[in-house]
Amino acid sequence: MLAKKIIDHEFFIIDSDNLDDIENRLYGFALQNSQVVQDNDITEYSNFEDIGVFVLIEKKDDEIIISQDVIGSYGVYVYQKDGYFAVSNSFIKLVEYLKFNHEMTLNMDYAYISLLPKTLSSLIYEKTLVNEIICISRNTKVHIDLTSRELSFEEIKLNESSIDIDSEEGLKTLDKWFFKWVEIIRGLKQKTNNISLDLSGGFDTRMIMPLVLTANIDMNSIRVHSIDNDQHNHDEDFRIASIIADEYGFKLNTDLDVNYYNYPDVQSVIDISCYVKLGFNNQLNFKLIRPQDPIYMITGMGGGISRGWPKGNAFSHITNIVNRSRRFEPSFVESTERIITESLEEVKRRNPDIKEDTFQWSYYKETRLRNHFGKLTVENYMSNNLALSPLIDPDLFKLKINTAECKDNSLLMTLIFVRYWPQLMEFEVEGGREFNPETIEYAKKINEIYPYTPKEYSYLSKVESEKSTPVMKNNKKISWHDINKYLKDVFKSKLFKYELKKYTPEKVYDLIFQSIESKSYFQVQDAISAFALVKVINTINFNENNNHELVSDWFDSFLDDTYQVTSQNHLNVNPEFPLLVSKFMTGRIDIKNNNSPDNAVEVIENSDKSSKLDFPLWLKDDEGAGCLIESTAGYLDVKVKCIGDGELSIKLRGVNASDKNNKRYPVYIDYTKLSINGEDIIKENTLVWHDEPFSYEMPVADGEILTIHLEWMPINKNSDIEHHNLVAENKSLKKELEKVKKMNEEMLNSTSWKVTGPLRKIKKR
Numbered sequence: 001m002l003a004k005k006i007i008d009h010e011f012f013i014i015d016s017d018n019l020d021d022i023e024n025r026l027y028g029f030a031l032q033n034s035q036v037v038q039d040n041d042i043t044e045y046s047n048f049e050d051i052g053v054f055v056l057i058e059k060k061d062d063e064i065i066i067s068q069d070v071i072g073s074y075g076v077y078v079y080q081k082d083g084y085f086a087v088s089n090s091f092i093k094l095v096e097y098l099k100f101n102h103e104m105t106l107n108m109d110y111a112y113i114s115l116l117p118k119t120l121s122s123l124i125y126e127k128t129l130v131n132e133i134i135c136i137s138r139n140t141k142v143h144i145d146l147t148s149r150e151l152s153f154e155e156i157k158l159n160e161s162s163i164d165i166d167s168e169e170g171l172k173t174l175d176k177w178f179f180k181w182v183e184i185i186r187g188l189k190q191k192t193n194n195i196s197l198d199l200s201g202g203f204d205t206r207m208i209m210p211l212v213l214t215a216n217i218d219m220n221s222i223r224v225h226s227i228d229n230d231q232h233n234h235d236e237d238f239r240i241a242s243i244i245a246d247e248y249g250f251k252l253n254t255d256l257d258v259n260y261y262n263y264p265d266v267q268s269v270i271d272i273s274c275y276v277k278l279g280f281n282n283q284l285n286f287k288l289i290r291p292q293d294p295i296y297m298i299t300g301m302g303g304g305i306s307r308g309w310p311k312g313n314a315f316s317h318i319t320n321i322v323n324r325s326r327r328f329e330p331s332f333v334e335s336t337e338r339i340i341t342e343s344l345e346e347v348k349r350r351n352p353d354i355k356e357d358t359f360q361w362s363y364y365k366e367t368r369l370r371n372h373f374g375k376l377t378v379e380n381y382m383s384n385n386l387a388l389s390p391l392i393d394p395d396l397f398k399l400k401i402n403t404a405e406c407k408d409n410s411l412l413m414t415l416i417f418v419r420y421w422p423q424l425m426e427f428e429v430e431g432g433r434e435f436n437p438e439t440i441e442y443a444k445k446i447n448e449i450y451p452y453t454p455k456e457y458s459y460l461s462k463v464e465s466e467k468s469t470p471v472m473k474n475n476k477k478i479s480w481h482d483i484n485k486y487l488k489d490v491f492k493s494k495l496f497k498y499e500l501k502k503y504t505p506e507k508v509y510d511l512i513f514q515s516i517e518s519k520s521y522f523q524v525q526d527a528i529s530a531f532a533l534v535k536v537i538n539t540i541n542f543n544e545n546n547n548h549e550l551v552s553d554w555f556d557s558f559l560d561d562t563y564q565v566t567s568q569n570h571l572n573v574n575p576e577f578p579l580l581v582s583k584f585m586t587g588r589i590d591i592k593n594n595n596s597p598d599n600a601v602e603v604i605e606n607s608d609k610s611s612k613l614d615f616p617l618w619l620k621d622d623e624g625a626g627c628l629i630e631s632t633a634g635y636l637d638v639k640v641k642c643i644g645d646g647e648l649s650i651k652l653r654g655v656n657a658s659d660k661n662n663k664r665y666p667v668y669i670d671y672t673k674l675s676i677n678g679e680d681i682i683k684e685n686t687l688v689w690h691d692e693p694f695s696y697e698m699p700v701a702d703g704e705i706l707t708i709h710l711e712w713m714p715i716n717k718n719s720d721i722e723h724h725n726l727v728a729e730n731k732s733l734k735k736e737l738e739k740v741k742k743m744n745e746e747m748l749n750s751t752s753w754k755v756t757g758p759l760r761k762i763k764k765r
Contacts, residue, residue, distance in 0.1 A: 003268035004550060006382060007275050011093045012057070014064070015086035016149055022064055027089055028054035028074065028378065029386050034183055036296065036386060050394045053377045053387070055089045064144040070158075070394045071302070072138030073374030075280065078151070079104075079133045085151045087142060090275045091128060091135070092535070092551065099542035105131045106537060108613070109339035112332040114279070114529045115508055116324050121281040121371035123321070123363070125343040129279050129536045137350060138370060155350070160397040165412055170399055171419075171450040177395040178211065178420060179455065184388070185215040185298065189460045194256055194295045195222040196385075201233075201240030201430030204303025207413060208390050209244070210421035212298065214457065219250035221462035226252045231521045236430050244427055260289040262477050266486045267552035269478060272382045274551040278535065281375040282528040284487075287383040288478050295385045301373040302392040305365050306416075308401050308409020312360035314344050329505050331616055343367070361409070406442045410435075418443040419452045486555075487524045488516055490531075493558045499534050502632065503612050531555075541609050583667055585632040587712040588653045590693075592619055592626025593700065595646030599624030604705070605639035630655070636710040642700040650674075651693040652686075652710070664690065673711040687715070 014022055026039040030052035035041075045058050050070035058065045066087060068076055074089040079098060086102075088094035098104060110129050114122065126134045136142065141154040163170045188195055197212055197219075198205045212219070226241035227234045238252075245252050263269050273286040304310070312320075318340050325336040347366050348354060354362045369392070377387045390396075401412040408414075414435060417425050425435050490496055491512070500509050508530070515526040535554060548554040593599040603613060611631035619626040624646060629638065642648065652674065654667040666689035674682035674696070681696055688694050700706070 002264055003271040003552070006272055007090075007093070007550070010382060011088065011090040011275060012055075013086060013088050013094065013097050014057075014066075014144070015097075016084050019064065019144065019146055019149060022057065022059055024059055025057045026054055027057070028052060028069075028381055030054045030056070030069065031184070034180065035187060036184070036388070051388075051392075053374070053381050062146045064142075064146065066142035066144075068138065069374075070138065070397070071374050071392055072136075072370045073378050074276075075135045075370065075374075076140075076142060077128065077133055077135050078142065079130075080151070081132050087144075087151075091133065091280065092275050092278050094133065095130060095536055095539050099539050104133070104540045106540060106609070107131045109335040111503075111533050112329075112335040113321070113325065113339055114533060115504065116321070116328055116332070116336070116529075119324075119529075120283055120525075121368055121375070122279070123343070123367045123371075124339060125346045125367060127339065127343070129532065130540070135280075138366070139350075158394070158397070160394075161353075161400050163398050163400065164403065165399050165401075165415060166403050166405075166446045166449065168450045171446070171452075173395055173398055174415070174419070175452070177390075177393055178214075178416075180395070181208075181211045181390045181393075182215045182455075182457070185212060186217065186457065186460060188296050189215070189217045189222070189463070191463065192293070192296070193221045193463050194258055194291070194293055195298065196256070196295055197222060197224045197298045198300055199224050199226050199241045199244065199252070200237040200300075201428070202237065202300075203307060203413060203429060203433070204300030204391065206244075206300070206424055206427075206429075207303055207306065207416055208298060208300050209424055210416065211390055213248065213421060214454075215460070216457040217460045218462050219248065220254065223254055223256050224250055224252050228253065233430055240428055240430060244424075247427075256291075256295065258295065259292045261292070262289055266478055266482050267550075267556070269483060270486070270555065271550050271552045273379055274531075276378045276382065277375045278528070278551065279532040280371045282525050283376075283522050284483070284524075284528060285376065285522075286379050287385055288480070290383050291385070293384075297380065297385055297387040299387050299389050300391060301377065301387065301389040302369055303413075305361070305369060306391050306396060306401065307413040308358065308361050310360050310364060311358075311409065313356045314348075314359045314363075317360045317363060318344070328511065329507055331505060331614060334615070358409075406439060408436055408439045408442075411439055411443060414439045415443040415446060419447050484523045487527060487531075490555050490558050491516060491524070491527045496534070496558045499538070499558075500530055502610065502630070503533065503537060504530075505614075537610060583655055583657060584669075584714040585634070586630050586655045586667075587632075587634075587636065587669055587671070587710065588628060588630045588655060588690075589636070589638075589708070589710060590619065590626060590628045590649075590651040590653065591640060591708075592624060592649045593642050593644060593646045594623040594649055596624060596644060597622050599642075599644035599646045601626055601648075602641040602643060603627060603629075603638060604641050605637070607635075607637035608633040611636070634711065634713060636708070638708045638710075640706050640708065642702065642704045642706070645702050646700055648698050648700045648706070650676075650696045650698075650708075652682075652688055652712075653693040654689040656690050666691070668715050669712050670715055671710070671712045673709065675709045677707050 010027060012025070012027065024045045026042060026045070029036055029038045031037070031049040032042070032047055036052070045056070048056060052069050053073045054069050055074050055076060056067045066076060068074065075091065077088050077091045077094050079086045079094060079102070081102065084102065086094060086098060088097070095104065107127060107129055110124060110127055113124070114129065126137060128135055136153065139156045139158050141156060143152045143154055145152070163173055165174070199209070224245060226238050228238045241252060269286050269288060270284065273284040277284065318337065321340055322333055322336050325332040344363065347363055351362060373389070373392065377389065380387045399412055401409050403411065418440060425440070497509055512526045512530055516524050519525065535551065538554065548557065591601050593601050606613065606629065608631045611629050611633070613627060613629050615625065615627045619628065624644070629636065652671050654669040656664065657667045658664050668687050668689045671682055671686045671688060671694060672684070673680070676698070682694065686694055
């Protein structure tokens, strides 16, 4: 299987137990002596520049050193717990690897913010969906001592934004960057025509045009790529790109003389993209065909960093994201504020020289640059498209983007045009944007400090070579329609809906559903974060019924009639009944500490990792705060710590179920046991629903820890229906409950599903 072969080859796992098997390896591609190299090109594992998309593993003397490119495109993910560690360049692969023998817990703050709509990628600095796994910062190396088998981290000082661009040193640094990339482009052109240059109507791709024009190559022997469709702003981009192409005498979107082959199925494309991006980037845009020989893509990715985008300070950054979370789901606000603030503080700690008025720009450089452009570049690499981004370069990053005299963040960009190819500023810019005339004049003054001395390069024409023979062909061509349809089918399946609603407010599913139905551009973008959340939860709660080899196998399981819904692995359900079972199987406990506004409860242990734990605003008032837990496991063991002296209130309920007119109707749960610190509070069948809960109160002291044990089951032949006050007063309701009871008994006796674990024990009573 092609996808598995690529995934096994391109992603690694290093842990405390396999250090003897590690060898030198470059994952991805890098620059070595200004040449683009991959692992099979390397004779010496040294002298790598930070440019490219790579994770480098060097085994020397008595240690292993793991380093990465200048923005940390892959991400290096580290798990540490109880003296054990594991490292990988794929978060999902690492989580799947650890599921067999190592404890993981869900980071709920990350989970909530990852579900916010309209976000392309994670803006969190080091944390992930798993509390025990971090993504190390881009300027960090991992050292593993082979003697002690211990892991340590080394922070590398990058000296970014340290050189004034209105100085001779600044202009020499800019020239070094410029001529380095001219030579790289010429070096590529001397050996291949398989070069693709991006050109749009915006600033970023235009910034790399001076490099290509100065390289003096045959532009019609490469592909100058400009998106030509009516989505997003692409029609205007293509129109402006066409004007530039006509001016310089080259054509757009010509075909390269390259043999391609198609990926064999939708699942292969999705798998590779998910192992790169899932949990960090919400746009799956893997290339659907793979060239036999590498295509070198010259891109403007990351150009926003060179022109100070986005603008704003830390406060505006927090406010924007929190407001988005509030519109999406009010209960997300507290988690969003907490995790964003922690990320901001960590960025400030690592970068103490950041100025407040450019903080958001600096923060994006540490987060979005890696998780958006970096992950996209890794994804391209996996399809044999090697994306080179001159604007993501450590030499360029050393330069300040403006001066005290000219505070325009576009000064560095303007200087690049003024110094190397000013004619490119004469063309219009997409979106009605313009070059600032005052900034142009200031850039001209800077240019005079150390005048530019152009170099003459000979003309490089088309490289003559025979077309190679494809190693594999597949006549079935996969389209993005196929991929979107597959992912939509997964998201809309009753089983995935059931899973997502176990862990999130109902509104989350509904909003994402509306989004994927209405979007025409990146249709399933808002669903990707939901897939990431449920995938990680299912993997953390690993069992034999959830042992999928690849992410696509997990996706397929939601579309497979033999799929078994798992919640702590006590309940396996025929797909005919998933929503019924989830509704009538869900136990709920509300816990609140009353006495003063500062009173609260802290959940320190929870036996059901699949349960939904929430601290809703309606459970917080002048008397104190509380939490609720919903579970389908059939039993629950919870330890809670009381914050403040007070009176603890416990309520056992059923789910909050409403009809299409928003009128609540009863869903009954039969609680068979409730004990607190070993003392039985309930020890016989007690039938409740949302509006008629079982209530219990007890005094508690500040810091007191309570152990709560709870067991429940659906309505059954032992449930005391007759004595329930509502049923006694309502014959029609009694009739409906008897109908549900009969259906439940049929399901319990059916061979198409089974109850295991504590539920079976309860049933035998």
